[in-house]
Amino acid sequence: MTSQNKHWIYENVRAVHLEISTLCNSICPWCPRYNNFSPNLNPNLVEEAYTLKRFKEHFPKEFIKQIDFWTFAGDYGDPCTCPELIPILEYLTEIRPDSAMQINTNGGMKTTPFWIALGELFEKNHSRYVIFSVDGLEDTNHIYRRNVKWNKVRNNMYCYSQTGATGIWEFLKFKHNEHQLKEAKEMADWLGFEIRFKNPNGFEGGPMPARDKDYNIEYEMFPATGKEINEIPQRSVDFINLINTDTLDYADYKDRVESLYEDKPGCITCAANHTLGGGNEIRINCDGAVWPCSFFGHLSKKYLKNRIVGRIQQWQIDDVLKDINNNLNERSLKEILDNDPFRPVYERWEGNKILECYDVCGPKPIMEKIYEGADNRR
Numbered sequence: 605m606t607s608q609n610k611h612w613i614y615e616n617v618r619a620v621h622l623e624i625s626t627l628c629n630s631i632c633p634w635c636p637r638y639n640n641f642s643p644n645l646n647p648n649l650v651e652e653a654y655t656l657k658r659f660k661e662h663f664p665k666e667f668i669k670q671i672d673f674w675t676f677a678g679d680y681g682d683p684c685t686c687p688e689l690i691p692i693l694e695y696l697t698e699i700r701p702d703s704a705m706q707i708n709t710n711g712g713m714k715t716t717p718f719w720i721a722l723g724e725l726f727e728k729n730h731s732r733y734v735i736f737s738v739d740g741l742e743d744t745n746h747i748y749r750r751n752v753k754w755n756k757v758r759n760n761m762y763c764y765s766q767t768g769a770t771g772i773w774e775f776l777k778f779k780h781n782e783h784q785l786k787e788a789k790e791m792a793d794w795l796g797f798e799i800r801f802k803n804p805n806g807f808e809g810g811p812m813p814a815r816d817k818d819y820n821i822e823y824e825m826f827p828a829t830g831k832e833i834n835e836i837p838q839r840s841v842d843f844i845n846l847i848n849t850d851t852l853d854y855a856d857y858k859d860r861v862e863s864l865y866e867d868k869p870g871c872i873t874c875a876a877n878h879t880l881g882g883g884n885e886i887r888i889n890c891d892g893a894v895w896p897c898s899f900f901g902h903l904s905k906k907y908l909k910n911r912i913v914g915r916i917q918q919w920q921i922d923d924v925l926k927d928i929n930n931n932l933n934e935r936s937l938k939e940i941l942d943n944d945p946f947r948p949v950y951e952r953w954e955g956n957k958i959l960e961c962y963d964v965c966g967p968k969p970i971m972e973k974i975y976e977g978a979d980n981r982r
């Protein structure tokens with residue numbers, strides 16, 4: 605295996621993506637917080653949130669001073685459900701008043717005083733902003749954002765906007781809400797927010813189901829006009845069904861998996877390694893696990909039994925990173941990163957051996973696909 609320069613060096617970390625809560629008020633069907641498009645909680649998940657005390661233990665003051673950008677989003681919960689979010693943000697502000705921050709939220713929780721307090725904190729620094737994930741209007745937002753009440757999210761966006769803080773509206777475009785883009789843009793203008801339209805993930809060879817607790821399909825969602833649902837090739841389905849039996853040993857398939865993408869064009873350009881000046885980004889899940897980026901954080905606890913998409917990538921990552929000790933509850937961040945835990949990942953960039961990295965950061969980066977043709981000029 606080729607030796608490469610070390611990445612994710614503690615002293616070079618400049619950005620942190622922290623999942624500060626695994627609680628949520630919404631039941632978005634594709635969200636990995638839930639099992640297989642149902643409202644049933646992912647069995648790998650522990651419901652919890654960072655406290656200020658735990659935050660202080662995990663992130664020393666010297667480290668906070670070196671961080672230019674904090675993202676509070678995550679995959680298994682919504683940051684605005686964290687009971688101690690405001691004290692944690694105040695603490696960060698006290699130590700590093702000029703750091704930038706992004707919070708992604710469905711916006712449907714808490715009451716007016718919370719949104720005003722958050723706005724007043726962010727209004728002092730416009731490199732801090734809230735991204736409201738709102739996928740439609742009164743009659744459509746709840747189709748994907750199950751359980752989110754329109755009047756509440758509208759009031760929360762309004763209260764936050766009135767403080768003068770920066771807000772961005774991100775709108776996942778589906779067939780059921782694509783007729784509302786102009787109206788949403790008008791509402792965003794009224795709030796003083798930028799609006800971005802995005803293409804959702806979650807069409808896994810067919811329409812996206814919203815299932816009930818018994819896994820019956822309640823209804824299905826379809827992509828917006830012009831976006832196709834890609835079929836999953838039968839040979840992939842057959843292979844993944846084999847993996848799903850749990851009787852295969854990864855070691856017997858390692859070479860086959862690592863050569864799957866060897867003939868694919870282009871190479872991997874890691875979005876978490878801004879070595880040309882920006883420093884590195886790391887991702888920390890709410891359970892304290894440190895990952896190289898949000899895509900690894902997303903897959904780390906996703907429950908994929910009887911699922912197809914992402915299964916082989918997770919199988920590979922579980923093996924590649926099986927020996928790492930990456931939990932902040934057991935070791936400091938410096939100890940974790942000094943041990944070079946992600947070497948098995950970046951050593952596999954050459955030759956496109958690591959599937960998740962090629963899918964996400966190959967010649968067609970996943971984030972470009974999410975924003976592609978989503979009509980942000982409106």
Ligand SMILES: C[S@@+](CC[C@H](N)C(=O)[O-])C[C@H]1O[C@@H](n2cnc3c(N)ncnc32)[C@H](O)[C@@H]1O
Nearest residue numbers: 634677678679681682708709710737804805806
């Ligand atoms: C998993 S969420 C977690 C943060 C927060 N709970 C929220 O929903 O904004 C992180 C990001 O993923 C986005 N997201 C949720 N479902 C998605 C989907 N099916 N396709 C693409 N992005 C999605 C959200 O809009 C948000 O920007």
Ligand code: SF4
Nearest residue numbers: 628630632635681710
């Ligand atoms: S709001 Fe975010 S965390 Fe909550 S269910 Fe939806 S995508 Fe998941």
Ligand code: SF4
Nearest residue numbers: 874875876897961965
């Ligand atoms: S998926 Fe791989 S290449 Fe992309 S940001 Fe994460 S670690 Fe880097």
